[in-house]
Amino acid sequence: MNWEPWTGCYPLSDGCKYCYFYGPYAKRYGQNTIQKTDKFDWPVRTNTKGEYNIKGNKILATCFATDFFLPEADEWRHEAWAMIRQRPDLEFLILTKRIDRFEVSLPSDWGDGYDNVNLGCTVENQEMADYRLPLFLSYPIKRRFAACSPLLGSINLRPYLGGLEHVTVAGEAGREGRVCDYDWVLDIREQCVQAGITFWFKATGSRFQRDGEVQKVNPYQQGNLAKELDISVLNGKKLF
Numbered sequence: 001m002n003w004e005p006w007t008g009c010y011p012l013s014d015g016c017k018y019c020y021f022y023g024p025y026a027k028r029y030g031q032n033t034i035q036k037t038d039k040f041d042w043p044v045r046t047n048t049k050g051e052y053n054i055k056g057n058k059i060l061a062t063c064f065a066t067d068f069f070l071p072e073a074d075e076w077r078h079e080a081w082a083m084i085r086q087r088p089d090l091e092f093l094i095l096t097k098r099i100d101r102f103e104v105s106l107p108s109d110w111g112d113g114y115d116n117v118n119l120g121c122t123v124e125n126q127e128m129a130d131y132r133l134p135l136f137l138s139y140p141i142k143r144r145f146a147a148c149s150p151l152l153g154s155i156n157l158r159p160y161l162g163g164l165e166h167v168t169v170a171g172e173a174g175r176e177g178r179v180c181d182y183d184w185v186l187d188i189r190e191q192c193v194q195a196g197i198t199f200w201f202k203a204t205g206s207r208f209q210r211d212g213e214v215q216k217v218n219p220y221q222q223g224n225l226a227k228e229l230d231i232s233v234l235n236g237k238k239l240f
């Protein structure tokens with residue numbers, strides 16, 4: 001289940017180049033105007049009996065089609081945090097490329113972090129891993145994961161894995177998607193296994209290289225092919 005309290009975004013780093021949602025190659029929304037959606041208060045909306053429309057014990061993938069930490073959303077993020085605090089029975093899975101803005105608009109009662117927030121930092125290459133992950137690990141956050149998506153090169157995550165619960169990897173989707181080499185994926189998997197954390201190979205991307213051959217994979221098969229390769233190590237973890 002997704003919660004998109006606002007819409008709109010704009011490219012920040014190389015991983016955004018062929019963003020599915022925004023920028024010149026956008027396929028879906030294609031607009032950079034950042035605005036609240038009509039689902040802004042969705043987690044706390046109630047029916048006529050005063051019950052929440054969204055029942056508890058669910059994972060809400062939050063801002064997967066925008067960025068939770070956009071500067072344009074700084075004011076709204078106060079309200080978003082308040083809604084998150086109001087629903088301890090929901091888990092909010094937040095994904096961002098702007099982790100360096102984490103402390104802006106952070107609620108005063110954040111403390112060591114809210115139990116119901118699982119924050120994911122996206123790192124598409126070594127440069128972004130080395131910039132974003134030390135910051136990510138320095139903030140008070142109870143549950144952390146990294147998303148290497150789109151994976152654009154080999155990444156040494158070893159210095160950071162001690163502070164992470166999980167790593168998700170995916171190649172780049174879309175007609176222009178850049179090559180994702182299976183060796184990079186296997187290497188990250190091995191790093192996760194050695195560190196004792198879970199690993200999910202979510203999707204191959206549209207150009208998937210194995211044994212020196214690049215295979216074009218259609219959008220509907222990218223998740224299936226990753227699954228067929230059967231290399232994820234989830235130990236029963238439910239992602240969303």
Ligand code: SF4
Pocket residue numbers: 009010011012013015016019020021022065066067097
């Ligand atoms: S941060 Fe995410 S949503 Fe925003 S442009 Fe980059 S890839 Fe797209």
